[in-house]
Amino acid sequence: MADRDIVRANLKSAIGLAAEYLRGQVSLSEWLVGQGGDGPLPSFDGRVTEDDFINGTGPKDKQPVGILSAGQFKAALPATEDYDNVRADLVGRLKDAFLTFVSSRRGQASRNAARKAIAEDVPAAFYAGYADAGGEDTEDDDERWLTAEQARQLDFLVDAFQALADDRDNETAKESAIDDRIEIWAATLDAIYAQGKLRGAANKMLTWQLGQTEKHCSTCSKLDGQRHGAKWWLAHDYIPREPGSDTLECGGWNCDCRLEYDNGDEFTVSG
C-alpha cells in the first residue's frame, strides 16, 4: 500500500471506529481493545435512562448517541482537571444539595447548587477525558455532544428533585437512598469521561515534521511544526509523502515529511 493510503487508513480507522462506537455498533470495551485498551475502563458502557434517575436504578440499554463527523472547526480545550477530583467534586456537591433539600425547606437554593455542580462538572469530566487521551482541540461535533449531554443531565435533575420532594413530603427520605442515587450520577459522569476520552483519542495531536529532502515545497514549509488534531489533518487532506497530492504544492513526489505524535513516534505505519 502506498504511504498515502496507509496514513489515510490510519486516520480513518481511528475516527471510524470511534464513530461506530458512537452509533452503538461496537461496545466501549471493544473500542478500547481496538485502541490498545489502555487507561481506566468506565464502570459501565451503557446509558442511564430518565427512569433510572427517578427510580434510583442502574443503566439498562445502551443507547446510541451522536455521530462523529470529521472536518469541523476546532476549539481549544479549556484547562483540564484531574478526573478523580471532578468526580469527587460532583459527589460532594450533589450530596450536600440533596441532603439540604430533604432536610429543609430551602428548595431553590439546593436546586441551584445541584444545577451548578452538573453544569460545571459534566464539561470538566468530558475535557479531562479528551486531554487524557491526547486530544486538545475539540471539534464542533464534540462540543455539540457535550452541550446536549449537559442539557440531558440537567433535565434528569428536575426529575431527581421531584423524587426527593416526594420522599421529603412522605418522610421517607434516607441518606443511604441518596447515596445510591448519587452513585448513579457518578457512574454517568464516568461514562461522560469515557466519551471524552474516546473523542480525544480519535483526535490526537499530530505535528508535521519536515523530512530530509533538500528543497521543501511551500506547503510543507508552511506546515512544518504545525500541530493539529488528527481530524484536522484529514479534513485538510494534508497527507505527507502523498504521491500526486492535490494539496501539497510539490505534488508530494519528493516529500519526506511525516506526522508525529507528541512523543516523537511517527503516525505513519511504514509499509
Ligand SMILES: [Zn+2]
Ligand atoms: Zn514535504
